[in-house]
Amino acid sequence: MFGKSRGAVVLLPVLLAASSLAQTVKSIRLPDDNALGRLKPAPGVEVVRQNCTACHSTDYIVLQPRIDAQHWEGEVQKMIKVYGAPISDADARSISDYLGRAYGSEAGGGKQAPARPKR
Amino acid sequence: MLPRESWGGASGPTGAETDPALVGRPLVRYPEKADLILLTSRPPQLETPRRYFQRAITPNSAFFVRYHLFPIPTRVDLGTWRLNVAGEVERPMQLSLEDLKSKFETTKVFAVNQCSGNSRARFVPRVFGGQWGDGAMGNAEWSDARLRDVLRAAGLKPGALQVTFNGLDTPAAPGVPDFIKALDIGRIMDDPDVIVAWEMNGQPLPMLNGYPARLVVPGWYSTYWVKHLSEITVLDHIFDGFWMAKAYRIPDTPSGGIEPGATPTRTVPITRMKVRSIIAWPENGSRVPARRPVTLKGVAFDGGYGISEVYVSSDRGSTWNSAQLGEDLGRYSFREWSSTCTPARPGTYHLMVRAVSRVGESQPLEPLWNPAGYMRNVVEAVHLEVV
Numbered sequence: 001m002f003g004k005s006r007g008a009v010v011l012l013p014v015l016l017a018a019s020s021l022a023q024t025v026k027s028i029r030l031p032d033d034n035a036l037g038r039l040k041p042a043p044g045v046e047v048v049r050q051n052c053t054a055c056h057s058t059d060y061i062v063l064q065p066r067i068d069a070q071h072w073e074g075e076v077q078k079m080i081k082v083y084g085a086p087i088s089d090a091d092a093r094s095i096s097d098y099l100g101r102a103y104g105s106e107a108g109g110g111k112q113a114p115a116r117p118k119r
Numbered sequence: 120m121l122p123r124e125s126w127g128g129a130s131g132p133t134g135a136e137t138d139p140a141l142v143g144r145p146l147v148r149y150p151e152k153a154d155l156i157l158l159t160s161r162p163p164q165l166e167t168p169r170r171y172f173q174r175a176i177t178p179n180s181a182f183f184v185r186y187h188l189f190p191i192p193t194r195v196d197l198g199t200w201r202l203n204v205a206g207e208v209e210r211p212m213q214l215s216l217e218d219l220k221s222k223f224e225t226t227k228v229f230a231v232n233q234c235s236g237n238s239r240a241r242f243v244p245r246v247f248g249g250q251w252g253d254g255a256m257g258n259a260e261w262s263d264a265r266l267r268d269v270l271r272a273a274g275l276k277p278g279a280l281q282v283t284f285n286g287l288d289t290p291a292a293p294g295v296p297d298f299i300k301a302l303d304i305g306r307i308m309d310d311p312d313v314i315v316a317w318e319m320n321g322q323p324l325p326m327l328n329g330y331p332a333r334l335v336v337p338g339w340y341s342t343y344w345v346k347h348l349s350e351i352t353v354l355d356h357i358f359d360g361f362w363m364a365k366a367y368r369i370p371d372t373p374s375g376g377i378e379p380g381a382t383p384t385r386t387v388p389i390t391r392m393k394v395r396s397i398i399a400w401p402e403n404g405s406r407v408p409a410r411r412p413v414t415l416k417g418v419a420f421d422g423g424y425g426i427s428e429v430y431v432s433s434d435r436g437s438t439w440n441s442a443q444l445g446e447d448l449g450r451y452s453f454r455e456w457s458s459t460c461t462p463a464r465p466g467t468y469h470l471m472v473r474a475v476s477r478v479g480e481s482q483p484l485e486p487l488w489n490p491a492g493y494m495r496n497v498v499e500a501v502h503l504e505v506v
Binding site for chain 2: 025055056065
């Protein structure tokens with residue numbers, strides 16, 4: 001809503017550092033990873049953190065719909081086979097198990113799979 | 120990023136309290152950007168709040184951000200940046216931004232840039248992928264060189280069939296497919312509005328929208344609008360890279376949709392946008408007084424024919440009334456619409472909007488489904504509590 005309290009707005013440092021060396025350079029600094037993307041504590045969470053966050057923040061995981069463990073395993077395999085993520089077989093199993101348990105259709109909280117939007 | 124407490128209460132202005140797609144999605148501010156709804160932080164993906172779609176032009180600061188790979192370009196030196204034009208051409212070129220500005224005629228086009236997966240969070244059954252609400256889109260006036268002029272300057276060799284586009288973003292690991300897209304020669308040479316843009320809304324592109332130059336492919340989903348453009352390569356064959364051959368594909372059916380939950384038998388690359396309309400105001404669930412006029416506002420657009428009519432229904436689609444259309448900014452642009460109604464009695468009202476393009480294409484009352492969550496354009500509704 002327009003004009004609503006701005007107290008809820010999070011302001012991150014805006015860094016538009018004009019280079020002191022040359023007028024031709026434009027650069028920005030990105031904020032850190034989203035703290036709300038924190039992974040649920042469960043067995044395997046460290047393996048997920050070590051492997052997955054090399055390429056992307058964990059909000060990629062926690063915002064996904066609660067789809068079954070088999071689909072999560074498919075996602076992990078996609079990261080390895082399609083995107084070339086260097087993940088060992090043992091770690092891939094741990095990651096799939098963790099994601100299926102923590103963010104699968106059996107897991108509580110978050111966005112439930114069949115939630116039909118209102119609009 | 121920030122302590123968890125700092126994010127508290129961010130649900131208010133995002134609309135998360137009435138929209139399940141926006142739950143858990145704080146407002147954030149990135150360089151050169153206004154407060155946008157965070158989807159992911161690395162690589163950054165930011166969504167435009169719905170209220171901006173009351174107007175045909177989306178400000179650069181509010182324009183959505185979408186990347187595939189990390190790291191992304193955060194520093195560009197125009198002293199060394201060049202647009203390389205190579206492949207099946209007579210005269211390969213390395214163009215500086217000054218070259219582009221001085222050697223080619225400037226053109227301008229208002230065009231909608233919409234992510235293929237805009238509104239993916241609303242798919243039922245749910246699908247994996249970026250869980251966008253409806254804000255992975257925007258409309259701007261893009262300007263600068265026609266792509267076909269650039270290709271003519273380089274001189275297409277006989278047998279030129281497709282052109283690929285690559286940007287400065289490169290994957291972190293060697294096995295990750297670089298983000299490269301392809302267009303047929305005919306798509307470029309027949310359309311003076313396919314351009315290499317270094318300005319949007321009269322200003323240089325924000326870094327996160329593709330500084331210093333990006334491809335603009337009006338009418339087509341933004342997967343083709345390659346950011347931080349650095350390489351244009353003319354091919355004498357069909358490009359089979361990952362982002363054309365495997366990703367961004369839709370079921371090869373007349374609608375692009377299939378039975379919900381099914382797997383398509385054949386797929387084709389996604390291309391032209393479907394006709395769509397958005398109710399940007401009032402917000403879903405708003406309370407308004409009876410017997411007072413309420414003005415609904417929003418935008419409508421399609422894949423390049425232009426919008427001829429927008430209809431509004433206040434009785435769940437039984438009857439439809441023409442909305443008033445705003446200025447026509449061209450066939451690729453958002454078209455503003457508005458409609459004023461006066462609810463006679465207290466109660467819950469369901470308001471729906473439906474656009475029709477100049478070739479008679481319209482929006483379905485039931486959503487189309489496909490496994491990647493692309494091309495959503497179902498008729499939208501908001502409910503108002505009249506008190």
